[in-house]
Amino acid sequence: MPSEILLKIFSYLDAVSLLCAGCVSRRFYHLASDNLIWIRIYSTVFLSKRLNCKFSSVDETAASVSSLSVEDKEAGYWKKEYITKQISSVKAALVQILKPVSPYTGLPIKTKEALRISGLGWAIVLKEKSGREHIIQHADLSLNDTSVTVSWYGKNWPCLAALSTLDVCGVTPVFMDRYKPPAKYGPQWLSLIAKYDLSHLNNSTMIGCDKLVRIFCLNPGLLVGLWQKEDGLAFIMANLHFHHLVERSILGSATLPYVLPTHSPFLDDNPEYGLQGYQLHIDMHGSGIFYLCSTFHNLLSKEGCIENGYVKFMAINFKNNKEHLPLIGKPGLAWKTNVFDGFIESCSVIDITLLDEYRKPFWCVSTPVSMQAVSCPLDGPNFVGHTYCVDYMDAEGGVHAELVWIEETEEFFIVSLVLYLSVEKINYWFGTKY
Known part of the structure; x- marks a missing residue:
């Protein structure tokens, strides 16, 4: 088929169809990158919004945007311009959607x-x-x-x-x-x-x-x-x-991840700044089944509670029975493939959302964990029932939980929950020095 006929056919296609047609062959790729076709699409979507008009044909587009020197641009120039601007508009629209933030979780509501x-x-x-x-x-x-x-x-x-x-x-x-x-x-x-x-x-x-x-x-x-x-x-x-x-x-690329905006420290003269006022929200789940969903307010740490470069915060104290929390069911992780599925006991996913005293996300992580049997709770008395622990640690923070299996009621209780925050992270975030 003559190229002129193909160009006429391509002029009736939308952007997605044109890009798909360009994958057929090298000839189709060249024809589907024609500047006159793409300047019409570009102008209809972007220029017509400002000029309050709509270009219905390639000829009208060429006549209306002659100042843009369509023929002087290299092949595919207006296709690249259109795609670049579309990507930018998608990103801008999503940023606007994510602006409202929940006062409870510190995360975008939408x-x-x-x-x-x-x-x-x-x-x-x-x-x-x-x-x-x-x-x-x-x-x-x-x-x-x-x-x-x-x-x-x-x-x-x-x-x-x-x-x-x-x-x-x-x-x-x-x-x-x-x-x-x-x-x-x-x-x-x-x-x-x-x-x-x-x-x-x-x-x-x-x-x-x-x-x-x-x-x-x-x-x-x-x-x-x-x-x-x-x-x-x-x-x-x-x-x-x-x-x-x-x-x-x-917002990243195929080879480079998105870089978070530069953080400005919250400066204060209080020597205890950075050791108080945290809010922790923790979920434990496994493939749609929730075992724990709880929030802890006003977490603080006494000065000197530093272990191996981490500040220690107590969320649940094993000495206080009123703070102990039950899990809903036995933790496990469901998995499936095209042919098989299964359930792995004593494994789950924990989601940690830690907010600073201004209710801004300080440390957030979602990670698989496993329950490991221990002879007795660390730093605590023996409880009636088998004892297990859950541990996670990275460069910014960590969590240690101790659980007891109560045979009579057939349920797990969290009897200790300790949060660890990196001293380096706290110093960076609040502009302090410990």
Whole structure:
């Protein structure tokens, strides 16, 4: 078919259809990048809003925007301009949606709405040692109160021994219409959230197992399931906290993560500044089942309670029975693939949302954890029942919980909950020195 006829046909297509047509062949790619076609689309969407007009044909567009020197631009110039401006408008719209903040959690009120209307999803990029890449879109996700759990599974995983790293990326449609669902196969862009080294999968990172799989935890918040017999990938599960989740999922690039805005310390002359007034919200759940949802107000630490570079805050004291909290059911983590599903006992996900005294997010994390049996509660008396502990620690903070299984009522009680915050983090945040 002559190029002139194809250009005429392409002039009736919308942006998404043009980009899809450009993937057919090199000839189609060149024709579908025609500047006259794209300047019409660009002008209709952006210029017509300011000029209160609409261009109905390529000829009208060329006549109206002759000052833009369409023919002087390199091939594909106006396609790139249109895509760039569309991406910018999507980002700006989402930033506006996320402005209202909850006074209780310190997190954007409309995070779930932003995820829905943006068509935001997540993908993993598995990289082989040879350099080959495998991009896999998420198979399932569940929204929690302060986090989202994203899962990947399938039948055609690459060989685990050949893999070197795994990237978790946000995937956003280039063209967003808040009143219409995004095109399923339209153009998208990636934003790197976290990068993981798969060589770190070893016994020290294994947190649980059942008859079919073993699960490994890689910080931050990644769960990798391997088959018991084949030692191959069964599933991958990422736990992403809502704090700056949309920004991290759309404002980075495929190779560089989003960088948080520079923090200005809250300066004060009070020597106890940074050791009081915190609010902790903690959830414990496993694939849609919630075992704990609780908030602790006005947490403080006495000066001198520093252990290995971390300040200690007591949320639940084992000596005070009134503070002890029951869990709803027995903690466990449900998993599934295309063929099998299962339930791993004593494993779960904890979401930690810690606010400073101004109710601003100070430390937020979502991570898999496991319950480990201990002979007796640390630094405390013996309780009637088997005792377990849950631990998590990273460079900014950590949590230690002790639980007792009560045989008579068949339920777990949290008898101790201790929060640890990095001295370096506190000094940076409040401009203090401990």
